[in-house]
Amino acid sequence: MRLHEYQAKQVFADAGIPTPASQLAETVDEAVDAAEEIGYPVAIKAQVHVGGRGKAGGIKLVESKEEAREAAEDIIGMDLKGYHVSTVLVEEAVDFVNELYVGVTMDRNEGRPVAMVSTKGGVNIEEVAEEDPDAIAREHIDPAFGMHPFQARKVVYEAGVDRAVANDVASVLTTLYQLWDDRDGADTEINPLMITSDDEVIAADAVMNIDGDALFRQPEIAEMGEEAAEGDELEQKADEYGFDYVRLDGNVGIIGNGAGLVMTTLDLVDYYGGEPANFLDVGGGAKADRIANALDMVFSDENVDSVVFNIFGGITRGDEVANGINQALEQFDEIPKPVTVRLAGTNAEEGMEILNEDLVTVEHTLEDAVQRAVEYAKEVEA
């Protein structure tokens, strides 16, 4: 779960990391007032979870009241790579001489956290990692001990940070690791960490991704996350139902159980010449109601022309799935979109007997079911 920049900055500031003066604004007037109060130059920054915000026009540097109004009018309400901008952060523009990158993340290959520092801050760090991996100094942390003070110093000096600010940068990194550890961070990052001509160290951006599985013990963060909740209507609906759902661009709706099998179903739709409209995993042990909800959701996606159900029952029972499908379909006078069903595993035979073949097409293998659903989608298209 990702916090907005302004939320992450608040968390960082509360922990003692220096951040620029800033105010949140939801209207153009609020943004202009904030800019006047902070004093120019200020940056006006869209609060959405989009990479490359600046390039996409979501961040503007302004020098006057007129410019501030113009920028706020442009940004508030804009559509940034599919996300609606409803708030901006108005922030003091820091006059810097250097930009660093400082971050803490879980290295899944090592099964341990890693602290990272680079003097190539201010740009996409993933590109730096690919093109010039040596430009990022890394130090793995033993979770049994936490980060030793020497490790913070070591990674800062190894990165080639100027001696005049090294202690302050190490101190920021130490705090960042502490936050990562205390708040169940997945990634915590400052990019850029700005160095001013007076050797001051200021966090000009803030990223805080929290492990969604740990929210039960991070109530404050979970509350912020609700404010930060984004995504289109269907994605929010999926959240309510507790489905793992990802919306895609195609027209074949896909419902299945288990992440690996649902991904495989998507891949097969593509393999047989169709285009997946979504990933929807109903999870293990889904009962009839849940199946009906899943079908309702995929039906309500206007891009969907055909739906394929692929259920391999372990703890999920075929008869429950069949009852759910019937329940969802019997409410329609006319089935809105053709549904193809493939059931295997626990109680699959019972399930196939229950299914009403006037309402759905039953196939017996994964490959046949996917091909049938792709054909239906093409027929509707044509």
Add this chain to the structure above:
Amino acid sequence: MSVLVDEDTRVVVQGITGGEGKFHTEQMLEYGTNVVAGAVPGKGGQEVAGVPVYDTVQGAAREEDANAAVVFVPPAFAGDACFEALDAKGIDLVVAITEGIPTQDMARVYRKLQETDTHLVGPNCPGVITPGVAKLGILPGNIFSEGNVGLVSRSGTLTYQVVDNLTNRGIGQSTAIGIGGDPIIGTDFIGALEQFEADPDTHAVVMCGEIGGEDEEEAARYIGEHMDTPVAGFIAGRTAPPGKRMGHAGAIVSGSGTGTAQSKITALEDNGVPVGDTPEEVADHVEDLL
């Protein structure tokens, strides 16, 4: 022969008094698994499905000679349950079924694991089955058949799909290991492949991977350098867009393009592993390899 699980496996179920724990204990017993004890703090002295319950895993290991633990404990307490099983003398296999354990808890468990000789499978996995002998976890026993193909997979239902394709052709399995879909897991692909390579009765292996991380790429190099047993592969998530998590916490292609299906497929093929475009094609490859 088989790997990890055999006739001598004596199971203690952690969380046996919960709904999932009880149901799957019954299923495991019905399959013929030697479930000898349960472990739930405060519930010692009770019985579930005819199995005696102890307050601690150590108590179950001492009194009932349990040598394997299966974890059905809720996510908030499952990290600690893994620690308890890793700490217990006599337990040499831990299978963690629980989904949704905080990653930082698993990082600590993983650290502890490095200090022991115990095998940990999971978490967020369907478990381990040696067909006809025993199953530890939630896999549906009826789709498996006895044979000599080993199977290792990150995903539960995808495992069932591939096993179904094999069983329908009369190709049985020696052992199937679901290693789990989380970012940090105990036994990884290489750990499972090492087991199969050392088992004379496993004549071929199927490896089902998915997007995210670099485990499949590392496993591909291991296969190329160290394995005589032939391996066939499958990779799920070819159509997954970058930055979107596909259900499993570990199944995500990062923005810089690492962890893609293509990089995994290429790595496998470069090391002599045929990769199927469909589960049915994987079964074709296995037939050729045998």
